[in-house]
Amino acid sequence: VERFLGRFAPPLYAILRIIAGLMFLLHGTQKILGWPGGKGGGGPLPLLPTIAGWLEMILGLLIAIGLFGSFAAFLASGEMAVAYFKAHAPQAFWPIVNEGELAVLYCFLFLYIAAAGSGIWSVDAARKGMRPHVG
């Protein structure tokens, strides 16, 4: 599979980054704007979810379009680590039982994106591509 899929690795990485960024962004809009799903249900949010919501909206968007992708992903990864240990880990040991599996997966995925950068189909790539022409 590596041999025939291998050359598609950069676009598949871009698709993964964009989808993960957008779904992460939707967690933010769900917290702050009550969309999608209308979980918010009345009353102002406590401080911590408000901060988390704004982080998710901003970082999710940056990751999806690939602007400052490394920094955004690093912050998002840290946020997910905090979220996991605050909201999920006290409930049970295994991620699959404490419902923190998604947080774990986002955490490690964003850590990888932080290390690897935005890759192709990103604003970062476009900016880098412009530099040799300008310089």
Next chain:
Amino acid sequence: MSRFTPHAFALLRFFAGVMFAMHGTRKLWGWPGEGNAATAALSITAGWIEVITGTLMAVGLVGSYAAFLASGTMAFAYWMRHGTKAFLPIENRGELAVLYCFLFLWIAAHGSGAFSLDALRTRRQTHDG
């Protein structure tokens, strides 16, 4: 940060593989968690695929093939259980399936990378040849 990319990839592959395999163990043997073991043929099939491909990905043995199969399983699971209920993954509770699906598809293209049995095998081959 970029010199840690292989390490970060290995961590991601390992944890995704282990958690994926545990969906299988939960379906087949009711662990972890308190659910009962699955009885439907489709669930048992899915459970075995998850246990086997999850373990293979975690240790990085034929990681590409395992990830490709796992990705297909997740795409199937998404359209079977989640995609028909609501449009957005966050609403139909299929977000995890979507993330696994695209993650594994990319791992299939990327290969197992560092710290894997595949890496050991390739190294031995180049020494032998």
